[in-house]
Amino acid sequence: MAAEKWVYMVTAQTPTNIAVIKYWGKRDEVRILPVNDSISVTLDPDHLCTVTTVAVSPAFDRDRMWLNGKEISLSGSRYQNCLREIRGRAGDVEDKEKGIRIEKKDWEKLHLHIASHNNFPTAAGLASSAAGFACLVFSLAKLMNVDEDSSHLSAIARQGSGSACRSLFGGFVKWTMGSKGDGSDSVAVQLADEKHWDDLVIIIAVVSSQQKETSSTSGMRESVETSLLLQHRAKEVVPKRIPQMEEAIKNRDFTSFAQLSCADSNQFHAVCLDTSPPIFYMNDTSHRIISLVEKWNRSEGTPQVKPYLAVSCSIF
Amino acid sequence: MAAEKWVYMVTAQTPTNIAVIKYWGKRDEVRILPVNDSISVTLDPDHLCTVTTVAVSPAFDRDRMWLNGKEISLSGSRYQNCLREIRGRAGDVEDKEKGIRIEKKDWEKLHLHIASHNNFPTAAGLASSAAGFACLVFSLAKLMNVDEDSSHLSAIARQGSGSACRSLFGGFVKWTMGSKGDGSDSVAVQLADEKHWDDLVIIIAVVSSQQKETSSTSGMRESVETSLLLQHRAKEVVPKRIPQMEEAIKNRDFTSFAQLSCADSNQFHAVCLDTSPPIFYMNDTSHRIISLVEKWNRSEGTPQVKPYLAVSCSIF
Numbered sequence: 038m039a040a041e042k043w044v045y046m047v048t049a050q051t052p053t054n055i056a057v058i059k060y061w062g063k064r065d066e067v068r069i070l071p072v073n074d075s076i077s078v079t080l081d082p083d084h085l086c087t088v089t090t091v092a093v094s095p096a097f098d099r100d101r102m103w104l105n106g107k108e109i110s111l112s113g114s115r116y117q118n119c120l121r122e123i124r125g126r127a128g129d130v131e132d133k134e135k136g137i138r139i140e141k142k143d144w145e146k147l148h149l150h151i152a153s154h155n156n157f158p159t160a161a162g163l164a165s166s167a168a169g170f171a172c173l174v175f176s177l178a179k180l181m182n183v184d185e186d187s188s189h190l191s192a193i194a195r196q197g198s199g200s201a202c203r204s205l206f207g208g209f210v211k212w213t214m215g216s217k218g219d220g221s222d223s224v225a226v227q228l229a230d231e232k233h234w235d236d237l238v239i240i241i242a243v244v245s246s247q248q249k250e251t252s253s254t255s256g257m258r259e260s261v262e263t264s265l266l267l268q269h270r271a272k273e274v275v276p277k278r279i280p281q282m283e284e285a286i287k288n289r290d291f292t293s294f295a296q297l298s299c300a301d302s303n304q305f306h307a308v309c310l311d312t313s314p315p316i317f318y319m320n321d322t323s324h325r326i327i328s329l330v331e332k333w334n335r336s337e338g339t340p341q342v343k344p345y346l347a348v349s350c351s352i353f
Numbered sequence: 354m355a356a357e358k359w360v361y362m363v364t365a366q367t368p369t370n371i372a373v374i375k376y377w378g379k380r381d382e383v384r385i386l387p388v389n390d391s392i393s394v395t396l397d398p399d400h401l402c403t404v405t406t407v408a409v410s411p412a413f414d415r416d417r418m419w420l421n422g423k424e425i426s427l428s429g430s431r432y433q434n435c436l437r438e439i440r441g442r443a444g445d446v447e448d449k450e451k452g453i454r455i456e457k458k459d460w461e462k463l464h465l466h467i468a469s470h471n472n473f474p475t476a477a478g479l480a481s482s483a484a485g486f487a488c489l490v491f492s493l494a495k496l497m498n499v500d501e502d503s504s505h506l507s508a509i510a511r512q513g514s515g516s517a518c519r520s521l522f523g524g525f526v527k528w529t530m531g532s533k534g535d536g537s538d539s540v541a542v543q544l545a546d547e548k549h550w551d552d553l554v555i556i557i558a559v560v561s562s563q564q565k566e567t568s569s570t571s572g573m574r575e576s577v578e579t580s581l582l583l584q585h586r587a588k589e590v591v592p593k594r595i596p597q598m599e600e601a602i603k604n605r606d607f608t609s610f611a612q613l614s615c616a617d618s619n620q621f622h623a624v625c626l627d628t629s630p631p632i633f634y635m636n637d638t639s640h641r642i643i644s645l646v647e648k649w650n651r652s653e654g655t656p657q658v659k660p661y662l663a664v665s666c667s668i669f
Contacts, residue, residue, distance in 0.1 A: 250644070263616075266623060269585040296629075300579075303631045307582060307623035313612075314647040315619045317640040324633040328566070331630040 045130070045137050046092035047180040051172035052082040053157070053164040054203045054210065055239065057298035058282050059305040062261045062271060067114070068220040069199045072261070072268070073275040075212045076228065076282050077203045080239065087168035089153040091176045093139070097148035104153050104169070111151075118196040119174055120149070127181035144181055151176075158246040162318060164204075166253070170197030171204030191225035207231035209286045211279070234289050244322040251316045256309065263313040270308055275301075361446070361453050362408035363496040367488035368396040369403075369473070369480040370519045370526065371555065373614035374598050375621040378577045378587060383430070384536040385515045388577070388584070389591040391528045392544070392598050393519045396555065403484035405469040407492045409455070413464035420469050420485070427467075434512040435490055436465070443497035460497055474562040478634060480520075482569070486513030487520035507541035523547035525602045527595070550605050560638040567632045572625065579629040586624055591617075 060075035080086070100120065102111050111117070127144035131137070139147065153172065159165045174194040178185065191202035195212075202223075203210040208230040215223030251259075260267050278297055285293035309316035319327075376391035396402070416436065418427050427433070443460035447453070455463065469488065475481045490510040494501065507518035511528075518539075519526040524546040531539030567575075576583050594613055601609035625632035635643075 265590045266582045266585065266620065269582065269589075273585075274581045300627075300629055303629070304582065304627045306631075307627040310626060311616075311620045311623040313616055313619070315622075315643060317644070320640070321637045324636070327631060328633070 042094070042096050043135065043137055044092050044094040044096070045132060045135070045139070045180070046090055047176050048088065048090040049172055049176035049179060050082050050086050050088045051168050051175055051204050052080040052207075053085045053087075053168040054079045054200065055164070056200065056203075056301075057294070058275060058278050058301050060200055060212065061305050061308055062257050062267050063199070064214075065218075065220065066258065068223075069195050069197075070220045070223050071199055071212065071214045072271040074214050074279045075200070075203070075275075076279065076286075077200070077210050077212070078237070078239065079204060079207045079210060079231070081231075082207075085155075085157045085163060085168070085241065087153055087155050087165070087172040089151065089169075089172040089176045091173075091180045092150045092152075093147050093180060094150070095147065097150055100149045100151075102151040102153065105155060105159065115170070115197045116173075119170065119193055120177070122193040122196065123174060123177045123181060123183060126178075126183045126185060128184055130180075130182045149177075149180075158243065158248075160248040160252065161243070161246055162249060163241070163243075164200055166198035167200040167204050170194050170201035173197065174201070175205060188224045188226060192221065192223065195220070195223060195225075208233055211283070228283060229286055234286070237289075237291075242326060244320060244326070249318065251318075256312070256316045259314075259316070260308055260312040264308050264311040266311045267308050270304060274304065358410070358412050359451065359453055360408050360410040360412070361448060361451070361455070361496070362406055363492050364404065364406040365488055365492035365495060366398055366402050366404045367484050367491055367520050368398040368523075369401045369484040370395045370516065371480070372516065372519075372617075373610070374591060374594050374617050376516055376528065377621050377624055378573050378583050379515070380530075381534075381536065382574065384539075385511050385513075386536045386539050387515055387528070387530045388587040390530050390595045391516070391519070391591075392595065392602075393516070393526050393528070394553070394555065395520060395523045395526060395547070397547075398523075401471075401473045401479060401484070401557065403469055403471050403481070403488040405467065405485075405488040405492045407489075407496045408466045408468075409463050409496060410466075411463065413466055416465045416467075418467040418469065421471060421475065431486070431513045432489075435486065435509055436493070438509040438512065439490060439493045439497060439499060442494075442499045442501060444500055446496070446498045465493075465496075474559065474564075476564040476568065477559070477562055478565060479557070479559075480516055482514035483516040483520050486510050486517035489513065490517070491521060504540045504542060508537065508539065511536070511539060511541075524549055527599070544599060545602055550602070553605075553607075558642060560636060560642070565634065567634075572628070572632045575630075575632070576624055576628040580624050580627040582627045583624050586620060590620065 054077040056075050056077045058076040060071050062072040064070050064072050100111050102109055124144050127141055129141050130139040153169055155165050157163050171194045174190055178190055187205045191205045194205060195202035202225040203212050206225060206227040209228040210225050211228050212225045213223060278301060282297050285297060306319055309318055370393040372391050372393045374392040376387050378388040380386050380388050416427050418425055440460050443457055445457050446455040469485055471481050473479050487510045490506055494506055503521045507521045510521060511518035518541040519528050522541060522543040525544040526541050527544050528541045529539060594617060598613050601613060622635055625634055
């Protein structure tokens with residue numbers, strides 16, 4: 038490969054996902070391994086999503102990245118882990134039309150430029166890092182002709198942001214916590230595709246577009262260290278809820294689906310409150326929306342008669 | 354005793370108490386027996402308090418009560434239980450100056466008029482029912498010359514409102530959950546009197562004077578029925594915190610006292626959130642106050658250097 042001034046690029050779009058059984062708490066901070074399984078719904082890729090363009094050129098002298106138009110550092114271990122894992126799996130690439138040929142061994146020397154945009158507020162509880170890292174890993178895998186299935190890619194995306202592993206599939210996705218120390222079995226699997234329950238509508242009400250005061254990463258760490266309820270949730274509550282939620286999704290049972298997801302969202306916020314110092318991810322507007330929905334459902338009678346609207350706030 | 358038109362009355366004043374290890378959840382709804390021990394600080398009786406005047410006269414044809422100037426029904430079981438228990442323990446009363454003599458057996462036939470005032474918002478999270486029932490039981494016991502110590506009276510007040518049992522003592526008070534089915538061992542005991550730690554200052558910031566949307570009674574019932582964290586708190590968390598709090602009070606250890614009470618307050622709110630439908634007793638103002646205090650304490654360095662301010666919201 039000659040050092041010509043070509044640029045080869047790939048663009049990908051990845052949606053956010055909304056957890057209906059939540060991930061909150063890591064058992065391994067470096068590999069990003071969770072204390073419990075989680076289940077999410079992937080949004081329509083045309084709505085809340087990240088669009089990332091990754092480019093490689095012999096003209097680039099170092100890896101660089103721009104998030105929403107602003108250059109950010111790639112020195113953090115999360116980016117470095119994803120880049121290293123993807124580079125290690127890179128294959129030969131050939132674009133005959135452009136006359137570009139990159140061999141497997143070249144990827145170690147070539148540098149990348151990455152431009153990523155979210156079409157929704159960053160770090161406001163809408164899983165921007167999930168969509169972001171999923172899109173980064175997916176676009177790089179395309180660029181570098183990585184021959185791995187989505188579950189294997191999910192284990193790489195997981196090392197960027199835990200819930201990113203769930204954004205590599207459409208529909209309903211389970212992230213299995215795994216039991217191995219190296220995290221190789223902590224991957225996402227699709228429970229049902231996006232056509233399985235296509236009349237399910239998700240309404241997102243943004244009650245604040247400000248960045249969260251406590252990032253998910255530091256919030257989770259503090260919850261694991263200080264909350265006396267978190268381990269009980271992880272060990273006793275979630276393992277019972279996961280099969281119930283799988284069953285509700287399988288049967289398109291909206292009553293169970295909504296009740297489980299509301300209860301789980303509230304319990305996640307409860308663990309945040311039980312953290313020292315307490316983490317507040319809901320405000321008076323969220324409280325009012327939840328109370329309104331609860332009253333509406335009650336006034337409609339039993340949830341069997343009318344659908345029970347799922348409300349979930351600050352979801353990762 | 355002739356049916357003359359005399360009126361005999363007693364007035365008493367009882368402060369509220371603020372739980373530092375919280376009571377939330379009953380194991381017996383009728384006798385008001387809690388799922389865990391609790392510890393409180395009784396406020397200065399000159400500040401937030403209930404003033405109750407109880408009067409008896411042969412001219413009264415039925416028991417009546419006025420709360421903050423408005424007549425309320427005494428038909429509820431909580432009032433009836435307190436009145437029955439106190440009447441059952443009534444003694445002979447003699448006021449020679451007024452020429453009044455009431456014999457033990459007369460109390461069953463005589464009727465009462467009760468006027469009670471809170472000098473603070475009712476049902477806004479400031480333990481109005483605790484002060485109210487403690488004052489009712491205490492003033493009736495005085496009126497009827499009941500020969501029982503405060504712990505025995507606390508078991509009667511408990512049947513009006515659980516936390517009322519703790520308002521019959523000044524200083525620091527523990528309500529032992531007890532183990533007997535009839536609740537006779539579920540009584541309050543004084544841990545230390547009001548002089549023990551007289552430079553402890555309690556700041557009450559009323560963030561809303563509106564009545565709570567969910568009463569403590571129905572909130573607790575829903576938490577017991579639906580929260581998957583409540584029993585873990587009651588069985589695992591509180592039994593460890595109680596001796597730690599007793600030790601902190603004994604040693605006037607403000608750092609431990611404040612850390613334990615903040616953690617316990619937050620955990621109580623966490624259980625409320627984990628309830629279906631979720632109960633919100635904090636609002637954005639409470640969140641801001643708590644965050645401000647947390648930041649202040651952190652900026653002062655370790656809590657050993659500067660006192661750690663206890664913030665606790667919607668306390669019963």
